[in-house]
Amino acid sequence: MKLEKLLKSMELLESGDTVSGFPTLLFFPIGHNSTNPINLEAGHTVVGLYKFLKKHAQIPFKLQRPT
Numbered sequence: 001m002k003l004e005k006l007l008k009s010m011e012l013l014e015s016g017d018t019v020s021g022f023p024t025l026l027f028f029p030i031g032h033n034s035t036n037p038i039n040l041e042a043g044h045t046v047v048g049l050y051k052f053l054k055k056h057a058q059i060p061f062k063l064q065r066p067t
Contacts, residue, residue, distance in 0.1 A: 023044065024039070024040075025039070025040035025044070025049075026038070026039060026040075027039075027040060027052070027053075027056055029056055029057060029058050030058040030059070031058065038056055040052050050063060
């Protein structure tokens with residue numbers, strides 16, 4: 001897969017990691033090993049992304065519903 005080769009060439013993925021779908025979302029939290037990002041395993045929905053970020057983000061945040 002082209003994206004997988006690109007990420008490995010940029011040393012963003014370790015040799016055993018794979019890109020299994022599109023879009024593949026990789027999260028690099030502050031202080032986390034940059035060669036081993038956290039892969040978004042949740043469903044690619046707004047709610048899934050929000051829950052993932054609340055769990056893994058180092059900086060607390062709140063989202064407001066659009067008016």
